[in-house]
Amino acid sequence: MEKDSTAVSLKLFIVLSRAYKAINEHVNKVIQASGLNPTEFAVLELLYHKGDQPLQQIGAKILLASGSITYVVDKLEQKGLLRRSACPTDRRVIFAQITDEGKKLIQDIFPEHAQQIDKLMSSLSDSEKLEAIDLLKKLGLPAGKF
Amino acid sequence: MEKDSTAVSLKLFIVLSRAYKAINEHVNKVIQASGLNPTEFAVLELLYHKGDQPLQQIGAKILLASGSITYVVDKLEQKGLLRRSACPTDRRVIFAQITDEGKKLIQDIFPEHAQQIDKLMSSLSDSEKLEAIDLLKKLGLPAGKF
DNA sequence: CCATAATATCTCGATTTCAAAATTATTATA
DNA sequence: TATAATAATTTTGAAATCGAGATATTATGG
Numbered sequence: 001m002e003k004d005s006t007a008v009s010l011k012l013f014i015v016l017s018r019a020y021k022a023i024n025e026h027v028n029k030v031i032q033a034s035g036l037n038p039t040e041f042a043v044l045e046l047l048y049h050k051g052d053q054p055l056q057q058i059g060a061k062i063l064l065a066s067g068s069i070t071y072v073v074d075k076l077e078q079k080g081l082l083r084r085s086a087c088p089t090d091r092r093v094i095f096a097q098i099t100d101e102g103k104k105l106i107q108d109i110f111p112e113h114a115q116q117i118d119k120l121m122s123s124l125s126d127s128e129k130l131e132a133i134d135l136l137k138k139l140g141l142p143a144g145k146f
Numbered sequence: 147m148e149k150d151s152t153a154v155s156l157k158l159f160i161v162l163s164r165a166y167k168a169i170n171e172h173v174n175k176v177i178q179a180s181g182l183n184p185t186e187f188a189v190l191e192l193l194y195h196k197g198d199q200p201l202q203q204i205g206a207k208i209l210l211a212s213g214s215i216t217y218v219v220d221k222l223e224q225k226g227l228l229r230r231s232a233c234p235t236d237r238r239v240i241f242a243q244i245t246d247e248g249k250k251l252i253q254d255i256f257p258e259h260a261q262q263i264d265k266l267m268s269s270l271s272d273s274e275k276l277e278a279i280d281l282l283k284k285l286g287l288p289a290g291k292f
Numbered sequence: 293c294c295a296t297a298a299t300a301t302c303t304c305g306a307t308t309t310c311a312a313a314a315t316t317a318t319t320a321t322a
Numbered sequence: 323t324a325t326a327a328t329a330a331t332t333t334t335g336a337a338a339t340c341g342a343g344a345t346a347t348t349a350t351g352g
Contacts, residue, residue: 008275009264013169015279019286020166021209023159039308056330063167065310070332072308092317092330118155123284129154132285133161135270135278140165142269185338202300211340216302218338238300238347 023120030116034109039064039072041109044081047098048106052085054093081105169266176262180255185210185218187255190227193244194252198231200239227251 024038031041042062047053053061059069073096076082081102087093098106121129170184177187188208193199199207205215219242222228227248233239244252267275 005272006260006264008272008279009267010260012267012270012275012279012282013173013263015282015286016162016166016169019282020162022286023162025209027159037308054330063171066331067311067333068309090318090330094331114152114156117159118152121155121158121285123287124158124281126151126154128281128284129158131277132281133154133158135274135281136158136161136165138269138274139267139278140161140168183338200300212301213303213341214339236300236348240301 023117026120027113027116030113031109034105036105036109039068040076040081043072043076043096044098044102044106045110047082047096048103052095052097054087054095056093058096076102169263172266173259173263176259177255180251182251182255185214186222186227189218189222189242190244190248190252191256193228193242194249198241198243200233200241202239204242222248 028038031038034041036044039062043058046058046061055069055073056066058064058073059066064072073082073084076096077084080099082096082098085095085097087095124132174184177184180187182190185208189204192204192207201215201219202212204210204219205212210218219228219230222242223230226245228242228244231241231243233241270278
């Protein structure tokens with residue numbers, strides 16, 4: 001008696017969506033308490049951990065349309081959390097660079113952010129988390145390439 | 147030598163987000179080709195598979211604010227894909243009910259939708275999918291309750 | 293039974309996002 | 323070297339979402 005593979009895939013899609021949304025909803029609350037929205041946080045955190053980035057790269061990494069990048073970078077610049085800087089070798093390109101004030105903000109937020117995530121994931125043991133990481137990597141990497 | 151549990155949780159959060167977004171991006175393309183946006187599809191598909199629902203329940207199930215539910219239900223009603231119907235026992239409550247035209251649309255879309263998801267998940271074997279389902283259930287259910 | 297609290301929906305204004313077009317700069321081509 | 327194609331960013335207008343408040347109804351405690 002064969003299991004319908006499509007049904008299993010659909011089920012996985014549903015629990016994946018639910019898990020992501022449930023976790024994210026709570027994560028976003030902590031972020032928003034800091035005065036940033038989730039997108040602003042994502043941009044700033046990217047710059048903090050990965051260094052200066054061309055606007056185009058930011059869009060590619062956090063899956064945001066080019067017009068939206070302009071908008072959110074404007075916002076963060078107005079708040080003094082990042083600055084734009086010209087690329088010396090290609091004048092089409094503009095880098096975003098986190099300011100000291102931006103760094104301070106991320107340093108303030110990040111520990112609680114990480115702790116919150118850890119708490120939300122506490123229903124899994126460490127080895128289950130590692131299992132889940134492997135499976136989700138295997139799932140997500142090829143899907144990104146279609 | 148102890149593993150930092152928080153680091154594992156953060157990693158899991160990242161791969162969960164990536165996998166969800168990568169899959170979803172492709173799923174949404176198929177949906178949008180049908181003239182519905184992802185939220186409209188989610189509402190209609192809920193009504194199709196779970197029967198009539200109070201607007202409030204719809205919001206709870208697909209995580210949408212009350213004002214947004216009003217908006218999307220208006221849209222679907224204008225398209226003739228669902229209708230509102232009064233609850234006989236509680237006059238605060240309004241049910242959404244899929245129309246025959248709505249059913250026909252879902253019947254048209256759903257097979258390709260399911261097939262697309264199955265294809266996006268083909269990097270996992272069936273037993274890996276079942277493993278992932280268990281882990282994500284265990285992860286998502288408690289997180290929804292915080 | 294009444295006052296108060298809780299619940300469901302809707303309205304409104306503000307924010308965020310996208311898609312398409314416009315702008316500016318670079319690279320490739322003939 | 324013009325010219326065309328490509329690329330990065332910005333502008334613009336529309337759509338989607340949220341949150342707070344308004345309204346109507348139902349539930350609850352005294």
